[in-house]
Amino acid sequence: MSAELKTVSIEDLISEISDGCLLGITNELGGVSMAATRALIRRGVRDLRLFCLPTSSLQADLLIGAGCVAEIDTSAVTLNEFGLAPRFVSAVQEGTITVHDSTCPAMHAMLQAAEKGVPFMPLRGLIGSDILRHRPDWKVIDNPFAAGGDPIVLLPAVAPDIALMHAPMADRDGNIYIGRRREMATLAHAAKRVLFTVERIHSGSLFDDEALATGALSGLYVHAIAEAPRGAWPLVLGGEYETDSLHMHRYVQMAATPEGFAAYLNAFVFNHAAAAE
């Protein structure tokens, strides 16, 4: 237990994320590390396989548009109230990425199997859908606890190589405050390595205060932390700041064409100073 937390730079943080990595991410109901996402694009990572809990918005769209993604396992990619995700839509229609279409509870369940250390998790629904029809890795069995005639889907455990998330704070011992967004804990428990960017460092221990402790993720699951104030920008970070709607509208306009998207990357990703970090 150290007096001060050892953090790393964002560049060092993402150095663990190699080409072809199975990368677990949450949507903005959790915490999205846009600062690390921009750094990944600057570094030129390739062939990422994104595992979205359970959807993604700007993070996936940026990575896909920048040519960093080979496959995406998700129940949706959308910019929510700002509309469809333009680079995702274009990449799917041109066939430059492979989409493994899923459904939200399945994304949760596959990670829950991994965090329990069991090989699969059953889930209701799905039977008769084209989602299941395109998933040769998902199985239907007859419920062994029923008298027969109760088909149910089994989903394999998924342990992402790396989970990358953003949170309000880390304490001096490397515990992370995630609040009530418990899917961040599920993803951290399931992943082999867990990387966080945080708004700030909390000087004490989160476990000294029962109210903070209930929203803590133990540092046991966390492998590296980088400080990144406004690191979810332009997305929302619950309890900290709202979505930058003006910026999102601007993104939607610029990302409508490949040329506009390239200009966006130049302005807000490659030109380090223009972005919030």
Next chain:
Amino acid sequence: MTDAYKREELLICLVARLLAGVRYVAIGALSPIPGAAALLTQAISHDRVRVSFLHGRHNQFTDGGRELFDAAAQGRIDAFFLGGVQIDGQANINLVGPGPYPKTTRRFSGSFGSALIYYVVPRVILFREEHSPRTLVKQVDFISAPGVSPPAVYRPGGPTALVTNLAHFSFDRSRARFRLASVHPDHAAAEVRDQTGFDFDCPSEVLTTPAPEPDRLALLRGPIAERMAELYPEFHARVFAAA
């Protein structure tokens, strides 16, 4: 359409009637009309109806994104709303996009939680404002979730109704077929037939969707409009603020 109320208000009051008797309804981020209808249902019930909005800081889930789906799978959620890029005559829904999968001719977001929710929530109301042959099709190009399932499949839930800008259909699960329940004022059954890509049952005398009840319209424009301002600001500005 008369000037006495807006199209959205007609739809909200219609959907609120379809929610009669529910105890717990959950509402998604992009569903302002169902959201307002749920709040109206809650107000009429003197707050005995519980409404969970999945977006925003006021959702009451504390176990992460899975809690909604776990609660639904247990049968705790009585009603939910789903839409679709395409909806067909057997109430199959497609949230992925039209055309041959996976490339599709126009890719949409994805299936979200529909492939569980549609099976386990007893009263799923299909809500799709655009009523045209491209949205209401004979057969969807991709089944995000099927309208009905064989008897062996665990399926306590499913679709009960479809509401569009033109009409309200009820859905008969045993026959996997829609029936025209009412046509909105200023529209006709023939127009509904023209604009619908699938076949449906039609009673000999077609009802007109009732106008909003005055007391409900008052609730809607008063306390519910106030809550909508926070939950769905853009919708509020368009529908309630200008009045």
